[in-house]
Amino acid sequence: MKKEDFLKKITSVLELEDEDIILTMDTNLKDLDDYDSFSILSIIVFIHKNFELQLTARQLQNVGTPHDIVKLIGEDKFE
Amino acid sequence: MGSVIKLIEYYLPQEGISNEQLEEKFHKWTAKKVYLKTGIRNRHWCSEHETALDIAVKAGKKLLETYNKEEIDYLLYCTQSPEYYLPSGACLIQERLGLNTGIGALDVNLGCSGYIYLLSLAKGLISGGIAKNILLITSETYSKYINPRDLGNQTIFGDASTATVITRDDVEHVYDFSLGTDGSGAENLIVKNGGLKHRFDADAEAVEDESGNYRTDNNIYMNGPEIFNFTISHVPVTYKDTLAKNNLSINDLKLVIFHQANKYILKYLQEVCDIPDDKFWIDMEETGNTVSNTLPIALKKAIESKKIKKKDLVMLLGFGVGYSWGGTIIKI
Numbered sequence: 001m002k003k004e005d006f007l008k009k010i011t012s013v014l015e016l017e018d019e020d021i022i023l024t025m026d027t028n029l030k031d032l033d034d035y036d037s038f039s040i041l042s043i044i045v046f047i048h049k050n051f052e053l054q055l056t057a058r059q060l061q062n063v064g065t066p067h068d069i070v071k072l073i074g075e076d077k078f079e
Numbered sequence: 080m081g082s083v084i085k086l087i088e089y090y091l092p093q094e095g096i097s098n099e100q101l102e103e104k105f106h107k108w109t110a111k112k113v114y115l116k117t118g119i120r121n122r123h124w125c126s127e128h129e130t131a132l133d134i135a136v137k138a139g140k141k142l143l144e145t146y147n148k149e150e151i152d153y154l155l156y157c158t159q160s161p162e163y164y165l166p167s168g169a170c171l172i173q174e175r176l177g178l179n180t181g182i183g184a185l186d187v188n189l190g191c192s193g194y195i196y197l198l199s200l201a202k203g204l205i206s207g208g209i210a211k212n213i214l215l216i217t218s219e220t221y222s223k224y225i226n227p228r229d230l231g232n233q234t235i236f237g238d239a240s241t242a243t244v245i246t247r248d249d250v251e252h253v254y255d256f257s258l259g260t261d262g263s264g265a266e267n268l269i270v271k272n273g274g275l276k277h278r279f280d281a282d283a284e285a286v287e288d289e290s291g292n293y294r295t296d297n298n299i300y301m302n303g304p305e306i307f308n309f310t311i312s313h314v315p316v317t318y319k320d321t322l323a324k325n326n327l328s329i330n331d332l333k334l335v336i337f338h339q340a341n342k343y344i345l346k347y348l349q350e351v352c353d354i355p356d357d358k359f360w361i362d363m364e365e366t367g368n369t370v371s372n373t374l375p376i377a378l379k380k381a382i383e384s385k386k387i388k389k390k391d392l393v394m395l396l397g398f399g400v401g402y403s404w405g406g407t408i409i410k411i
Binding site: 015030036037038040041042044045048049054056057060061 | 115116231288289290291302303304305307308311312343347350
């Protein structure tokens with residue numbers, strides 16, 4: 001997956017399209033107003049669906065940025 | 080010799096809690112957002128002095144309007160909202176419903192998998208020649224465990240009760256089961272205080288979680304993402320195993336009813352299990368997640384709406400707190 005596509009999908013998963021928030025690889029997700037356990041659940045679903053990888057809630061609770069998520073998934077899965 | 084589900088009734092408490100009320104109370108999520116996240120518009124909660132046992136009796140009375148109570152010879156009561164430590168709720172229900180004293184009665188402490196386990200026990204009691212007409216009651220009031228400042232769990236859980244009669248029949252209508260238990264997940268869905276290990280603590284401190292919800296150890300705690308991980312690890316496997324144990328495929332089934340946990344999770348499980356839309360039941364808009372009640376409520380609604388009729392095969396699959404899970408197939 002291309003990293004820009006990954007960012008677009010994470011933007012969609014977190015329902016940020018209508019909120020004028022431009023997500024970058026270095027955005028701290030925990031600073032987003034609506035980032036909560038449901039957001040973490042949504043990211044777990046997204047990763048399971050697209051990478052056949054099951055991350056734990058704890059792994060994602062420690063995540064700050066989309067770049068951190070990429071590292072959890074593995075850089076080799078991205079172009 | 081076999082067993083068959085004869086009748087199902089359910090009861091929803093009077094008090095409705097709408098998404099609009101939650102929006103007004105919390106000023107966090109709009110009513111629309113609550114619906115989009117959960118697939119729920121409304122949930123019913125018991126009033127302060129109404130208990131799970133009270134509504135269990137109401138569901139039971141509703142059923143006994145059309146079934147002769149003299150015929151009931153066993154009562155199984157599933158709840159995690161007990162009236163007392165002791166005696167068992169089932170003994171109190173025997174008295175409140177005026178059932179014969181010559182019956183067996185016991186409680187089952189399970190959550191969202193509870194109805195499957197009631198069916199498995201009833202099948203065993205009937206096939207063992209121990210009982211002929213068994214009353215199964217599920218009743219739950221998780222609302223009483225939720226902290227008033229915990230929006231997350233208030234959006235999801237509703238109270239309800241159901242009553243089912245399962246009787247002996249010449250033909251087996253309750254097929255084979257796939258059951259599972261894994262206590263390593265206990266901490267992810269728990270009410271920690273109130274038992275004998277940790278007594279109820281009136282001074283317990285309310286702590287804010289990363290989602291802005293407050294709760295004390297007297298309240299229900301659910302780690303949603305971890306519960307999802309459990310679900311995705313076990314439900315598709317149990318779905319396949321239930322089919323395999325009965326030598327059936329999805330083509331043989333008229334309907335698949337999973338525990339109505341959350342629309343978002345159900346849609347994903349449907350996709351992973353590759354179940355067509357017209358065979359997959361999602362209906363929790365007006366009730367929310369009512370724990371052990373979702374399966375019998377769904378079954379009753381599917382019969383009433385004529386989605387399923389006599390002789391149709393239906394899969395029921397429950398999963399949740401414990402962890403505990405199980406699936407079976409029934410012939411209507």
